[in-house]
Amino acid sequence: MVKTKKVRSTGRFGSRYGVGIKKRVLKVEDKQNSLTPCPFCGFDRIKRESAGLYNCTKCNAKFTGGAYVVETLIGKTVKKIIAQKTFVTDTAELIKVTEKENSYSDIENEVSKVLDE
Numbered sequence: 351m352v353k354t355k356k357v358r359s360t361g362r363f364g365s366r367y368g369v370g371i372k373k374r375v376l377k378v379e380d381k382q383n384s385l386t387p388c389p390f391c392g393f394d395r396i397k398r399e400s401a402g403l404y405n406c407t408k409c410n411a412k413f414t415g416g417a418y419v420v421e422t423l424i425g426k427t428v429k430k431i432i433a434q435k436t437f438v439t440d441t442a443e444l445i446k447v448t449e450k451e452n453s454y455s456d457i458e459n460e461v462s463k464v465l466d467e
């Protein structure tokens with residue numbers, strides 16, 4: 351693999367695609383190749399199988415994550431929200447209420463239609 355001081359791993363593209371795109375690729379690849387501990391066993395032995403799918407070679411755990419990074423910032427915040435559980439229960443109640451309202455109004459509409467006829 352061709353590696354240089356300036357363009358590093360994007361040296362494999364040669365003179366193609368332009369500097370801007372290669373810099374963006376470098377940003378992603380730096381994150382992709384950085385070692386992150388496994389959320390199950392804590393060892394730095396995670397391998398990316400495909401986009402968003404990771405496998406730990408130590409404990410053989412298979413889990414999802416970001417397309418190029420094991421854990422994205424948004425994924426972290428969503429995990430925290432789920433761990434707090436308040437958000438989930440609130441939405442569950444909200445869904446129940448809206449479903450009830452909808453079904454009730456549907457029945458009312460049908461009854462009024464029948465009465466009109």
Ligand SMILES: [Zn+2]
Binds near residue numbers: 392407408410411
């Ligand atoms: Zn592991």
